[in-house]
Amino acid sequence: MPLLxxxxxxxxxxxxxxxxxxxxxxxxxxxxLFSTDDKAEPRNQISDSPKSQIVFGSDVDSFRPNSxxxxxxxxxxYPIRRLSDLKPGEYxxxxxxxxxxxxxxxxxxxxxxxxxxxxxxxWNRAPGNLYSKPVKATIANGSSMAVTLxxxxxxxxxPKNSKYIRHIKVQSERLTKFWGRxxxxxxxxxxxxxxxEHPEARYPLAIYHGHFPSDFSGFRPEPPDPNxxxxx
Numbered sequence: 001m002p003l004l005x006x007x008x009x010x011x012x013x014x015x016x017x018x019x020x021x022x023x024x025x026x027x028x029x030x031x032x033l034f035s036t037d038d039k040a041e042p043r044n045q046i047s048d049s050p051k052s053q054i055v056f057g058s059d060v061d062s063f064r065p066n067s068x069x070x071x072x073x074x075x076x077x078y079p080i081r082r083l084s085d086l087k088p089g090e091y092x093x094x095x096x097x098x099x100x101x102x103x104x105x106x107x108x109x110x111x112x113x114x115x116x117x118x119x120x121x122x123w124n125r126a127p128g129n130l131y132s133k134p135v136k137a138t139i140a141n142g143s144s145m146a147v148t149l150x151x152x153x154x155x156x157x158x159p160k161n162s163k164y165i166r167h168i169k170v171q172s173e174r175l176t177k178f179w180g181r182x183x184x185x186x187x188x189x190x191x192x193x194x195x196x197e198h199p200e201a202r203y204p205l206a207i208y209h210g211h212f213p214s215d216f217s218g219f220r221p222e223p224p225d226p227n228x229x230x231x232x
Contacts, residue, residue, distance in 0.1 A: 011083055012144040013071040015095050017063050021130055021149060025062040027100040027112050031123070032056045032071050032083070032147075034091040041134050042094040043124040046078075056083045060097070061112075068146075086139060093137045095147045097130040098123040104180040118156040120212030127155040159215045165190055167215075188216040 013032050033042035035053040045053040056077035060069050073084035080086060100112040117127040130149040137145055159167050166189045175183035192203055 011073045011086065011139070013083075013093075013095070014068050014144060014146040015071060015097075015132075016068045016146065016148045017065055017097075017130070018148060018150055019065040021152060022063075022065040025064045026097065027061050027063070027102070028059075028114070029098045029100070029123075030058045030060045030063075030069060030071060031096045031098065032058075032075070033094045033096065034086060035094075035134075036089070036091060038092060042092055043096050043131060046124070052079060054078070054080055054086065056080075063097070088139050090136065090138045092134045093145065093147065094134045095132040095149060096124065097149055098126065099129055101181075106178045106180065116212060118212075118214070120214075125153060127153050129153045156214070159188070162221075163196075164193075164219070164221055165216045188213060190216055190219055 015030060015032070017026065031043075033046065033053065033055045035042035035045050037045060037053060042053055042055075045051075046055050054077060056071065056075040058069070058071045058075050063069055071083065073082065075083045077083060098114050101115050103111045103113060105111065114121065114123065114126070119126050123129065129152070131151045131153065132147040132149055133151060135147065159165075161167060167186070168189065169184045169186040172183050172185050175185075194201075195203075
């Protein structure tokens with residue numbers, strides 16, 4: 001990682017949106033992350049635990065490609081209140097743009113919101129969100145630094161159907177009408193042995209409502225080891 005020297009007095013972070021990552025202006029929440037732990041990227045170290053690293057945020061509206069947005073020293077953060085309160089020292093720095101979509105709702109309200117893209121509404125790994133490569137920075141007394149949103153979080157592969165597990169997605173007419181854009185409901189279904197061979201059969205249905213499960217968990221087609229000893 002390159003080493004940058006920052007001056008803390010009026011600390012600002014310049015974030016550039018390259019034209020290679022956007023063809024039109026973007027809206028969203030721009031997050032600047034500082035970490036003193038090199039074990040993972042700063043975007044993966046924010047939590048509600050005492051070990052959480054540091055994040056500051058700034059709203060962006062119509063962030064144009066090939067332009068720069070300034071996150072000022074007054075930006076609010078967690079667990080430190082403002083960017084200007086950041087202590088001098090050496091950090092790993094990273095930026096993330098959590099992209100928003102515009103919803104023209106049926107009730108007349110227009111909202112700009114982040115949406116789930118299969119990750120369970122987690123900004124640090126939401127497909128399509130932009131981020132910068134982590135860089136080392138030594139913060140002293142004084143000035144500013146620059147980072148570039150030149151990376152994009154890839155899409156999550158759709159789960160594949162198998163003999164026992166099926167995946168469906170159905171567009172909701174009511175949700176689509178209310179939110180002003182196609183909205184879908186999905187399910188991961190475990191079917192019994194012989195399901196395809198007996199289409200006339202009817203089976204009881206058990207429903208478990210999880211929180212954005214990516215697949216059907218807790219099941220495998222292979223039988224257990226017959227010599228496996230019990231674990232009490």
